[in-house]
Amino acid sequence: MSIDSLVFEQTERGPDDELKLQFEAISRFDADEKKVIKALLEGMILKHEAKRIAHFSG
Numbered sequence: 001m002s003i004d005s006l007v008f009e010q011t012e013r014g015p016d017d018e019l020k021l022q023f024e025a026i027s028r029f030d031a032d033e034k035k036v037i038k039a040l041l042e043g044m045i046l047k048h049e050a051k052r053i054a055h056f057s058g
Contacts, residue, residue: 015023026037 014020026034029037
């Protein structure tokens with residue numbers, strides 16, 4: 001049993017309904033395409049977190 005399963009309910013993890021179809025489509029991409037998508041997502045997440053931190057700091 002993972003810690004995630006103890007801490008989060010099943011509906012709290014994973015993409016919301018709005019993104020499920022996109023992630024299902026991405027699951028069929030080849031490895032190189034998945035690397036590009038992963039890099040884009042990581043960049044957007046970092047940008048979001050930086051903006052959130054700046055908001056709380058200022």
